[in-house]
Amino acid sequence: MAGTKWIYDFTEGSKDQKDLLGGKGANLAEMTNLGLPVPPGFTITTDACRYYLEHGGTPPELDAQVTEYLAALQEAMGKTLGDPADPLLVSVRSGAAASMPGMMETVLNVGLNDESVQGLAQQSGSERFAWDSYRRLIQMFGKTVLDIDGEHFDEALDAAKAEQGTELDLDLDAEHLKDVVDRFKAIVREHTGTDFPQDPREQMDMAINAVFDSWNSDRAIIYRRRERIPSDAGTAVNVCAMVFGNLGADSGTGVAFTRDPGSGAQGVYGDYLQNAQGEDVVAGIRNTVPLADLDDIDHDAYDELMTTMARLESHYRDLCDIEFTIERNKLWMLQTRVGKRTAAAAFVIATQLVDEGLIDMDEAVRRVTGDQLAQLMFPRFVSGGDATQLTQGMNASPGAAVGKAVFSSEEAVRWADRGEQVVLVRRETNPDDLSGMIAAQGC
Missing domain, CATH: 3.30.1490.20 (ATP-grasp fold, A domain)
Known part of the structure; x- marks a missing residue:
């Protein structure tokens, strides 16, 4: 070669x-x-x-x-x-x-x-x-x-x-x-x-x-x-x-979505963390603030980010997932990709993009996969009734699930291997939890 x-x-x-x-x-x-x-x-x-x-x-x-x-x-x-x-x-x-x-x-x-x-x-x-x-x-x-x-x-x-x-x-x-x-x-x-x-x-x-x-x-x-x-x-x-988001209060790092990947709604969605490097946001070691708060923290960088996000969505003709860093008030783009979204959001976003003239109906149909159609049919909790809510959290999988709560991926795999139905509960999921997420009924 x-x-x-x-x-x-x-x-x-x-x-x-x-x-x-x-x-x-x-x-x-x-x-x-x-x-x-x-x-x-x-x-x-x-x-x-x-x-x-x-x-x-x-x-x-x-x-x-x-x-x-x-x-x-x-x-x-x-x-x-x-x-x-x-x-x-x-x-x-x-x-x-x-x-x-x-x-x-x-x-x-x-x-x-x-x-x-x-x-x-x-x-x-x-x-x-x-x-x-x-x-x-x-x-x-x-x-x-x-x-x-x-x-x-x-x-x-x-x-x-x-x-x-x-x-x-x-x-x-x-x-x-x-x-x-x-x-x-x-x-x-x-x-x-x-x-x-x-x-x-x-x-x-x-x-x-x-x-x-x-x-x-x-x-x-x-x-x-x-x-x-x-x-x-x-x-x-x-x-x-390297560009550095951990240089002080005038620096930071964040993730942003051009639309809500959960619902498909238009707006400002994402997280920002001052005085931090990129891994800090996904590691969950410090509390982020909503992306909209960046407008008060650094108005000029926020405006540039909003303009850039709109440009990327128009260019890619789809929801974009973005990683960025601000180094002493200077915006840097570190990544963009077509963002993952829930099944419900896929329908909403495809429809919106047709209405905006960015894609045609044939493309809109192709944007919703068979797996997403199946997810829309998963069981869900009904509102009302005599169910008692014990706690709440962020779902990492769609639909409702029934199983015994386990608190590590290793336990989820072991229990599932012996025929138990389990729901994996974690403070924060990370890539190492993948085997447990696959083994569990829900997480």
Whole structure:
């Protein structure tokens, strides 16, 4: 396969190349070419993943191509990966052709080490921000790349917060976070027998390989089987210049939908979290605010986001699911995709888009799948009657269900295997709960 192009810059692709660039890479390229504010970056193709899985290593030409595209990214940003004085940091994210939310891996802040953290502190003007970013890298890298149980890092962070008498990460200052970094390094040393890698390029290469490996993680395999996604499709890898939502109150991160994915209603739907990186929103470790509150927090960024969302929905002619970051009042778009929606919302949105002239009736019919039709026929709770409501929560599956309550995915699988009907109850569901969600009657 000599001469194969394994990498595409965001300026080179389009939304029609999902099979090659994955959904995330194709849509990042599409937004870039629309002139939207996307951080520079490049996508390693699904072809490279398939080669890696088949041969047990990356294509011979990939290393040189990564060097070439990294040099172009460094020139665009005016920074060098891991520079001790003013480091370029990158994110390494998965992105398959078919949406597989949370099934594969992401590593943020790649390029930080014991020297570049000092440069990041100086350039940002915030020592706390720099050390917070460094501890996040070690935590994500340790779990994702080095296959260390994430609970070890969670316990170390919780211990550091307990010593300071707080439950919030934000209450830890720079000195506390330096201590957390040391604890995290010790965890890496204990569980791998080696130190956390200090070479920024080694970090990036290891993260890329870890994303390829995550294609065949247990949860990804289970998800593909359930969603009928081909096992040989592979994932692309997106390497993107970092933008930071954890620089202070004038920064933040969020998710947004151009319409309500639950009901299909038009309006402002999503969540925003000040002084946070993207993983904080989905991790549920801090309480987000409704997206509409961003209008009061940062009016100009909010207006730009609303304009961008309207433009994307018109361009894609569908409900769009968006991830964004605000770095010191500057909006950056990190991802968009056609958003998942409930069965009821699928009908409503298809009808709305016909009324707005964005799609025709034939396309509207194709937008509602057989699975969604079946979901509309699931049993539901009736209003009134003599039923007693005990509690309430957010349903992760459509319809009503009957079963014994269990509180872990492992228990749900065990009980279901012996013929019990169960309802999985979790404070927050996450991708690791997939096997339990499949085994349960409802969750």
